[in-house]
Amino acid sequence: MDRTQKLSEHFTLGELVRSETSERKGIDNTPPEHMVPKLKRLCEELLEPIRIHFGKPFRPNSGYRSPELNREIGSSSNSQHCKAEAVDIEIAGISNYDLAVWIRDNLDFDQLILECYESGIPNSGWVHVSLKEMQEINRKKVMTYSNRSYTDGLTA
Ligand SMILES: [Zn+2]
Numbered sequence: 001m002d003r004t005q006k007l008s009e010h011f012t013l014g015e016l017v018r019s020e021t022s023e024r025k026g027i028d029n030t031p032p033e034h035m036v037p038k039l040k041r042l043c044e045e046l047l048e049p050i051r052i053h054f055g056k057p058f059r060p061n062s063g064y065r066s067p068e069l070n071r072e073i074g075s076s077s078n079s080q081h082c083k084a085e086a087v088d089i090e091i092a093g094i095s096n097y098d099l100a101v102w103i104r105d106n107l108d109f110d111q112l113i114l115e116c117y118e119s120g121i122p123n124s125g126w127v128h129v130s131l132k133e134m135q136e137i138n139r140k141k142v143m144t145y146s147n148r149s150y151t152d153g154l155t156a
Pocket of ligand 1: 128
């Protein structure tokens with residue numbers, strides 16, 4: 001699989017499946033071929049509008065996570081990352097809270113989670129955002145995850 005192939009104007013397949021844990025542990029994180037169109041949709045419907053609005057390059061994380069990698073991380077086996085339906089985002093110089101608010105107000109998504117953000121520390125945590133398969137309805141669920149629990153809405 002050619003990781004340099006572009007999925008959208010600013011993002012390559014390699015960037016969507018990149019994982020520091022897989023590199024460090026030598027775990028294969030190649031997605032099944034049929035998931036590539038889903039990764040492309042994450043790029044076109046989420047990452048590109050974000051890239052254009054904020055005008056800054058950024059590296060997405062875990063657009064796809066293989067079952068082996070997911071186990072290694074200790075994440076839930078029904079994580080949307082394993083279905084190429086979710087991506088984690090941080091943009092240098094942009095508060096993750098502001099990023100989450102912009103996504104909430106401007107994009108269609110399934111779940112939006114502001115994760116591990118600490119008030120007053122703009123670059124703490126990250127933003128998790130997901131999309132359902134084309135034929136399913138996006139739930140537009142917005143949550144904040146901190147201190148190991150989820151609360152509704154975005155909390156700074
Ligand atoms: Zn995530």
